[in-house]
Amino acid sequence: MHLLKMSDLNQSDIERIIQTAERFKSNSDCEKHQGFIANLFFEPSTRTKLSFEMAEKRSGYQTIDFLTESSSVQKGESLYDTVKTVESLGVSAIVIRHPKDRYYKELEESVQVPIINAGDGKGEHPSQCLLDLYTIYEEFGRFNGLNILISGDILHSRVARSNALTLQRLGANITVSGPSFWQDAELGIPYAPIDEVIHKCDVLILLRIQEERHDLKEEQRDYLTSYGLTPEREQQMKTESIIMHPAPVNRGVEIASELVECQRSRIFTQMNNGVYIRMAIIHELLQGGVTNESITKKCSII
Ligand code: CP
Secondary structure, eight states: OOBOSGGGSOHHHHHHHHHHHHHHHHOSOOOOOOSEEEEEESSOOSHHHHHHHHHHHHTTOEEEEEEGGGSGGGGTOOHHHHHHHHHHTTOSEEEEEESSTTGGGGTTTTOOSOEEEEEETTSOOHHHHHHHHHHHHHHHSOOTTOEEEEESOOTTOHHHHHHHHHHHHTTOEEEEESOGGGOOGGGOOOBOOHHHHTTTOSEEEEOOOOGGGOOOTGGGTTHHHHHSBOHHHHHTSOTTOEEEOOSOOOBTTTBOGGGTTSTTBOHHHHHHHHHHHHHHHHHHHHHOSOOHHHHHSOOOOO
16 A cells, blocks of 8 residues: 555544554654665755655664765666666565655555555645644644644645645544635635634744746735735634644745744644654554554544
């Protein structure tokens, strides 16, 4: 089984992964496994790459690193041949980030070890989505009925796509916001200006402007005051509402710098939860996922 997109997981899979992450977070003595996991990042990453590495090592696996700039990609080797090569070396799983949307299409049938998508172009970012779900669940204990505002560069964001569609599936009320030229009509999620909905949301998910995927620098001028989270807007949020952002954050653009670590910000909590969620994803794919706890624990997430 691969984890390529959030629709690969049904509601009970999502529930089980979150419960496994909770178990790992509350008890750092998780099972240790033998084997190797390769991390193939064809795009820059700090959080996802280091977080997978941490999760792999904490689960007992040894990590195989790959640097595109010193690899045979520079000699023209294709993604397919690179991944088949790494599989031939005997790894247990392969984590891949790649700038091409659905890069995994040419791999999913012919690669026998699990592929974990660490982000495909503007497509999806399932491990980020799962850690965001875990962070929301940790806060509210549910998804059903929550008002969630996703604001920013929706069109170019793989996080927006994974989160909006999955949270909607789990019963949350999703609204998107941000510049109209970065909305994505195909998502089918209602749009509203941030000032019309900020006071109602339980969760505000801010998105980074994906500068590497377009050239709209002029449109970013005055972004914070027009579309971003200013101190004035933060004051309008409900007492219990939280702020999230997948990061890296453009301080002073999507969010006023002083709000990045404010009381209601969960931005660094998301990163911490990312390690446990990635441990849980690895557990799910390599150990079958079903634990005694997940069988016996009463389902309460959906
Ligand atoms: N959130 C996220 O994917 O960050 P990185 O690009 O640093 O991995």
